[in-house]
Amino acid sequence: MTCYADLAPSSRRIMTPGPVEVDPRVLRALSYPILGQFDPEFTALMNETMEMLRLLFRTGNKWAYPVDGTSRSGIEAVLTSLIEPGDRILIPIYGRFGHLLQEIAERVGGEVTTIEKPWGTVFDPEEVIAAIDRVKPELVIMVHGETSTGRIQPLEAIGRECRRRDILFVVDAVATIGGVPVETDEWCMDAVIGGTQKCLSVPSGMAPVTYNSRAEKKVLARKRIERGLRIPQVSPASPDFMLSEAEQRSYIRSNYLDLSQLQDYWSPSRLNHHTEMTSMLYGLREGLRIMLQEGLEARFQRHRLHERALIAGLQAMGASLYGDPSCKLPVVTCVNIPDGIDGESVRGMLLEKFGIEIASSFGLLKGRIWRIGTMGYSCRRDNILQLLGALEAVLLRHGVCLPAGEAVQAALHVYDEEASPQAAV
Amino acid sequence: MTCYADLAPSSRRIMTPGPVEVDPRVLRALSYPILGQFDPEFTALMNETMEMLRLLFRTGNKWAYPVDGTSRSGIEAVLTSLIEPGDRILIPIYGRFGHLLQEIAERVGGEVTTIEKPWGTVFDPEEVIAAIDRVKPELVIMVHGETSTGRIQPLEAIGRECRRRDILFVVDAVATIGGVPVETDEWCMDAVIGGTQKCLSVPSGMAPVTYNSRAEKKVLARKRIERGLRIPQVSPASPDFMLSEAEQRSYIRSNYLDLSQLQDYWSPSRLNHHTEMTSMLYGLREGLRIMLQEGLEARFQRHRLHERALIAGLQAMGASLYGDPSCKLPVVTCVNIPDGIDGESVRGMLLEKFGIEIASSFGLLKGRIWRIGTMGYSCRRDNILQLLGALEAVLLRHGVCLPAGEAVQAALHVYDEEASPQAAV
Numbered sequence: 001m002t003c004y005a006d007l008a009p010s011s012r013r014i015m016t017p018g019p020v021e022v023d024p025r026v027l028r029a030l031s032y033p034i035l036g037q038f039d040p041e042f043t044a045l046m047n048e049t050m051e052m053l054r055l056l057f058r059t060g061n062k063w064a065y066p067v068d069g070t071s072r073s074g075i076e077a078v079l080t081s082l083i084e085p086g087d088r089i090l091i092p093i094y095g096r097f098g099h100l101l102q103e104i105a106e107r108v109g110g111e112v113t114t115i116e117k118p119w120g121t122v123f124d125p126e127e128v129i130a131a132i133d134r135v136k137p138e139l140v141i142m143v144h145g146e147t148s149t150g151r152i153q154p155l156e157a158i159g160r161e162c163r164r165r166d167i168l169f170v171v172d173a174v175a176t177i178g179g180v181p182v183e184t185d186e187w188c189m190d191a192v193i194g195g196t197q198k199c200l201s202v203p204s205g206m207a208p209v210t211y212n213s214r215a216e217k218k219v220l221a222r223k224r225i226e227r228g229l230r231i232p233q234v235s236p237a238s239p240d241f242m243l244s245e246a247e248q249r250s251y252i253r254s255n256y257l258d259l260s261q262l263q264d265y266w267s268p269s270r271l272n273h274h275t276e277m278t279s280m281l282y283g284l285r286e287g288l289r290i291m292l293q294e295g296l297e298a299r300f301q302r303h304r305l306h307e308r309a310l311i312a313g314l315q316a317m318g319a320s321l322y323g324d325p326s327c328k329l330p331v332v333t334c335v336n337i338p339d340g341i342d343g344e345s346v347r348g349m350l351l352e353k354f355g356i357e358i359a360s361s362f363g364l365l366k367g368r369i370w371r372i373g374t375m376g377y378s379c380r381r382d383n384i385l386q387l388l389g390a391l392e393a394v395l396l397r398h399g400v401c402l403p404a405g406e407a408v409q410a411a412l413h414v415y416d417e418e419a420s421p422q423a424a425v
Numbered sequence: 426m427t428c429y430a431d432l433a434p435s436s437r438r439i440m441t442p443g444p445v446e447v448d449p450r451v452l453r454a455l456s457y458p459i460l461g462q463f464d465p466e467f468t469a470l471m472n473e474t475m476e477m478l479r480l481l482f483r484t485g486n487k488w489a490y491p492v493d494g495t496s497r498s499g500i501e502a503v504l505t506s507l508i509e510p511g512d513r514i515l516i517p518i519y520g521r522f523g524h525l526l527q528e529i530a531e532r533v534g535g536e537v538t539t540i541e542k543p544w545g546t547v548f549d550p551e552e553v554i555a556a557i558d559r560v561k562p563e564l565v566i567m568v569h570g571e572t573s574t575g576r577i578q579p580l581e582a583i584g585r586e587c588r589r590r591d592i593l594f595v596v597d598a599v600a601t602i603g604g605v606p607v608e609t610d611e612w613c614m615d616a617v618i619g620g621t622q623k624c625l626s627v628p629s630g631m632a633p634v635t636y637n638s639r640a641e642k643k644v645l646a647r648k649r650i651e652r653g654l655r656i657p658q659v660s661p662a663s664p665d666f667m668l669s670e671a672e673q674r675s676y677i678r679s680n681y682l683d684l685s686q687l688q689d690y691w692s693p694s695r696l697n698h699h700t701e702m703t704s705m706l707y708g709l710r711e712g713l714r715i716m717l718q719e720g721l722e723a724r725f726q727r728h729r730l731h732e733r734a735l736i737a738g739l740q741a742m743g744a745s746l747y748g749d750p751s752c753k754l755p756v757v758t759c760v761n762i763p764d765g766i767d768g769e770s771v772r773g774m775l776l777e778k779f780g781i782e783i784a785s786s787f788g789l790l791k792g793r794i795w796r797i798g799t800m801g802y803s804c805r806r807d808n809i810l811q812l813l814g815a816l817e818a819v820l821l822r823h824g825v826c827l828p829a830g831e832a833v834q835a836a837l838h839v840y841d842e843e844a845s846p847q848a849a850v
Binding site: 007009027034035042045069071080103108109252256272351 | 429432434435436437439441443444446447452453454455456457458459460461462464466467470473477493494495496497498501505524525528529532533534622628629630649651676677678679680681682697698699700701702703704705707708710711714717776782787
């Protein structure tokens with residue numbers, strides 16, 4: 001039988017838009033012995049996680065808990081639970097992950113209308129509001145931070161207008177949560193999906209979601225109680241097996257991603273559903289604890305600082321940034337690949353020789369831009385400085401003409417300014 | 426702001442039918458720094474995991490990989506991908522998890538017919554085959570090991586007859602995989618779902634699945650390429666947005682649990698789908714590695730040995746076992762709660778005072794039986810002996826009349842016999 005080697009992953013600086021490096025305290029939490037899923041000690045940890053998620057999402061919502069799957073599972077859970085087949089859905093798209101929302105919304109039966117902006121830009125809220133009045137949708141679904149293009153969409157005006165029209169507003173904040181402000185209540189967002197493997201620096205595997213009573217009302221209207229749990233008798237002919245007409249018409253077509261069942265599992269009744277991912281929950285709780293220790297505002301400022309240093313370094317190197325700067329996503333910086341340079345060769349050399357990973361992009365941007373993430377635990381001074389030095393060396397090796405040494409100095413200057421604003425002037 | 430305490434889970438012996446204690450080597454693997462999902466070092470680990478899963482499932486199938494979610498996500502992925510709305514489905518049910526299969530199959534649009542056996546028994550294969558000839562289903566879906574009742578269903582004859590009739594045979598082996606023999610190819614099972622948090626002793630969070638080319642054919646016939654990935658142009662009016670009639674008719678209604686997309690992600694093309702759960706994949710790989718080091722056959726024998734010791738101890742204590750002994754699931758032992766005893770009080774005292782967790786059951790068995798799991802890393806001599814001693818003490822404390830001291834001695838006798846068959850006689 002083949003012998004498989006001991007696990008021994010190489011050291012990596014991960015500067016992609018996710019997954020990013022995991023805080024060592026989160027890694028330690030993952031390694032703790034597990035508790036049973038209904039052990040009171042474990043359910044207390046679940047409840048604490050819900051409390052901390054409410055602080056992360058800046059919401060008073062009752063429901064804030066992780067869906068047990070990667071970020072995409074959280075998006076599908078919200079969409080499959082909130083979209084009734086035939087519902088009119090408006091999805092404004094300005095990058096790859098907007099198409100994913102369309103993809104999922106259509107699969108679960110929504111009648112989707114999209115509007116699109118060229119990649120590299122975002123919508124003026126008025127454009128979205130005009131489309132809302134044209135389409136008259138039941139739901140508006142949008143991406144907050146689009147990692148494929150490195151853009152961030154202002155949401156507050158759209159949320160307010162959706163609320164005035166009694167439309168549900170659903171937001172994919174996978175890339176932004178914990179890195180830039182996400183104001184669930186203030187921006188009138190009815191359901192928000194976050195990610196763990198980006199600005200929270202917890203491994204991929206859970207998708208924190210929150211939704212308010214407006215969204216819950218629709219979820220509960222489509223609720224169907226699981227068989228195995230609603231049968232008091234053995235007999236299959238029992239009337240408990242009969243479904244009401246409403247249940248037959250519109251009930252939620254997933255069991256695993258059914259928010260009505262998930263919230264029962266996360267409620268004091270702890271109605272059995274899946275077996276909670278114990279170790280991942282440990283990791284998420286620790287990631288949230290670290291975030292609250294740092295403080296949300298301080299965390300956002302840290303992300304802004306390292307973004308400034310990175311941009312200063314890239315510009316000193318002569319690199320050109322992709323996209324409209326007025327809507328740049330602070331935690332992802334997109335760089336135009338210089339003409340005649342093989343972007344994948346640069347990425348490969350960075351990874352192999354320097355142990356640093358950056359990303360390419362998708363679709364029409366594939367081979368045209370690099371994407372550099374500055375998220376969560378990866379968003380650190382040593383990472384920025386090492387990346388700039390390594391990228392310079394790799395570009396020189398690829399024959400790019402650039403002012404050697406300038407990039408790291410420019411970034412150091414930003415850090416000096418931050419440490420002592422007077423002295424640096 | 427509330428201050429959340431350091432994570433410090435209490436020591437537990439987890440003797441439920443899952444989740445069970447995690448092998449310390451798996452916990453260590455979870456704590457290793459992560460790699461990017463497309464890092465060649467990581468994709469090599471993914472490929473090794475597929476190889477080891479084929480050995481676990483005893484199959485030559487091309488496809489054997491984890492779905493990123495708890496066991497239930499694997500079941501739903503297989504069912505939503507293989508069941509076309511309107512398909513006739515036969516589900517023989519002999520416990521709670523059979524009802525779950527029915528629940529999911531109906532939600533995804535199957536026309537489900539069930540046959541049922543009283544809880545505590547299983548089907549004679551002939552009964553299932555007769556139902557197959559009556560119902561003429563496209564799929565037969567069954568549970569292999571039913572943890573709610575502690576029974577195991579013989580599958581080989583059913584699989585053979587399904588194959589002869591060109592019916593797809595899908596098996597939920599969540600509770601049995603890695604603890605008792607599961608012969609995917611020999612028993613003619615077209616798709617099998619395993620679990621991690623039971624006999625593999627990896628935390629809940631991934632669902633290993635395997636399926637053969639017969640199942641894949643149906644999956645591919647229902648494949649729809651994801652938007653964001655199939656659009657070469659920005660324009661939404663591009664013909665690439667049009668769907669063929671076949672696609673419109675029957676495509677898979679989940680994106681996250683779509684096996685056609687998952688297999689592209691696990692293939693050499695690595696087509697982007699979700700962000701693989703890096704840490705969980707480390708854990709699964711390590712759990713599989715440990716399993717192969719022990720050897721499947723030795724592992725099955727270990728589970729049998731500790732089951733024998735547990736049963737000897739329980740019987741010496743005067744406990745009565747629930748269900749038909751001829752179809753007892755080796756890794757779950759169900760005990761009738763003595764008349765007049767509050768089962769939850771006994772469980773609570775075991776957990777609080779002794780740090781040992783056992784389970785209750787569901788539906789009509791709630792409050793009537795305890796379920797003791799002997800799975801994976803939890804299936805150890807020290808656990809069996811400590812549980813028997815603790816259970817005896819707790820039952821005495823609850824006023825049960827029993828021959829004190831006998832249970833542990835009886836179990837020790839089984840272990841002595843095993844160590845030295847001659848001496849013990």
